Amino acid sequence: MDSWKQMMEWKKFADQYLGQNFFTPYGQQDEEQRNQHAEPAEEKGFPAVNIYESDNELLCIAAIPGLEKAEDVDVYVDDRSVHIKGKTNLVGGKYRIAKQEFGSGSFSREIELPYRVRSDAIQATYKKGFLYLRLYRLPADRQKPKKVDIRRFDD
Structure with a gap:
């Protein structure tokens, strides 16, 4: 060769x-x-998310620069995941894009959670380009195991 x-x-x-x-x-x-053109945001894993946990709480922090108002993002929580979707608007004015690592426009991302969370107690805040979600662990079913009586088969 x-x-x-x-x-x-x-x-x-x-x-x-x-x-x-x-x-x-x-x-x-x-x-x-x-x-x-920049790749669609969802292909890059946008928004970037960090999840911090304690015994009974989760803190999810999503980096979402360019939100103009709260109505530009929707957050849905079920017992095992968070779905974040919305639209950002970042413009450089008279400048052309020389390098683009995060896009502008619609995005959607679903994040699996390490444990089940309550859907009735969620705190959400957006500050300085970050979305903070505070979630609380769903208590385990505290019901004691019930002994099942077994009847004889030949009765």
Whole structure:
């Protein structure tokens, strides 16, 4: 096998392994990125979310820059997940996008929770680009196990 063919095979392997065009000539990649539109927010995992837990509470913090009003985001909580969807509006005015890591527009994300939570006691606050959700653990069924009486089969 000649060295050119070996290099092309290695390039193909590197591209597959790294998930990108690893050998794009310097400068060409920057130009390509400038000409591309940002990926839809949901493909990037937007909004980014951190979840902190204690024995009885969860604190979910979602980074959502660009919300103009509370009506621009909806939060739905069921016993095992949080679904956040909404719309952001970030504009650079007279500037063109040179690099974009978070988009503007509609987004939707569902986040699984580490344990079941109550849907009747939720606190939500938006401050400085972050959505804070305070959730409370759903108490376990405290009912004691009931002994089941078994009748004889031959009666």
